Amino acid sequence: xxxxxxxxxxxxxxxxxxxxxxxxxxxxxxxxxxxxxxxxxxxxxxxxxxxxxxxxxxxxxxxxxxxxxxxxxxxxxxxxxxxxxxxxxxxxxxxxxxxxxxxxxxxxxxxxxxxxxxxxxxxxxxxxxxxxxxxxxxxxxxxxxxxxxxxxxxxxxxxxxxxxxxxxxxxxxxxxxxxxxxxxxxxxxxxxxxxxxx
DNA sequence: GCGACAG
DNA sequence: ATCTTGTCGC
Numbered sequence: 001x002x003x004x005x006x007x008x009x010x011x012x013x014x015x016x017x018x019x020x021x022x023x024x025x026x027x028x029x030x031x032x033x034x035x036x037x038x039x040x041x042x043x044x045x046x047x048x049x050x051x052x053x054x055x056x057x058x059x060x061x062x063x064x065x066x067x068x069x070x071x072x073x074x075x076x077x078x079x080x081x082x083x084x085x086x087x088x089x090x091x092x093x094x095x096x097x098x099x100x101x102x103x104x105x106x107x108x109x110x111x112x113x114x115x116x117x118x119x120x121x122x123x124x125x126x127x128x129x130x131x132x133x134x135x136x137x138x139x140x141x142x143x144x145x146x147x148x149x150x151x152x153x154x155x156x157x158x159x160x161x162x163x164x165x166x167x168x169x170x171x172x173x174x175x176x177x178x179x180x181x182x183x184x185x186x187x188x189x190x191x192x193x194x195x196x197x198x
Numbered sequence: 199g200c201g202a203c204a205g
Numbered sequence: 206a207t208c209t210t211g212t213c214g215c
Contacts, residue, residue: 038205039205039206040206040207041205041206041207042207043207046206070204070205070206071203072202072203072204072205073203073204075204075205078205079205098204098205099204099205100204103204104204105203109204110204110205124204126204126205127204127205128203128204128205129203129204130202130203130204131202131203131204158204
């Protein structure tokens with residue numbers, strides 16, 4: 001029972017290492033439609049909300065039981081499934097995910113996993129640091145781990161590439177403060193979680 | 199062995 | 206993430 005857990009963690013680490021090798025760093029072109037996704041909880045029930053702001057606002061809310069526990073470094077196992085469901089039928093040029101991208105021990109945070117699985121440009125936006133140190137260079141605070149610049153910290157938030165974007169793209173986005181689509185997704189998920197029980 | 203540790 | 210009131214400040 002305990003051995004199974006150890007093997008599962010080892011297996012998931014291997015999967016993350018493979019996913020990190022699939023990441024592409026390319027400049028994002030023409031971001032007309034941007035989308036943000038977040039999850040709120042009411043006990044074991046997760047409420048995922050995706051909000052997109054393009055010519056017209058589009059949003060999805062998915063409610064379901066989330067059984068995988070929160071394990072630092074393995075957040076994708078808990079939230080990626082319901083987040084991906086919330087993203088169904090939505091179209092966007094850039095996706096913002098609540099959590100880290102490559103600023104992760106195995107360069108495979110939830111924004112990276114989702115970006116590789118969906119083959120979409122993604123950026124991870126987190127409220128706290130998972131790894132690395134903050135190094136200021138030329139007025140910019142970078143998230144550095146083992147000599148690698150993995151992302152930036154702007155204000156109280158940490159931004160890092162998920163997939164199909166460059167560090168410069170991340171810098172440009174972060175200059176705008178906390179992204180409205182994420183704020184909207186957060187608000188929407190918390191709004192719906194209240195009506196879960198009754 | 200001792201901390202750190204996305205949400 | 207969530208449990209939780211008021212309170213200090215722009």
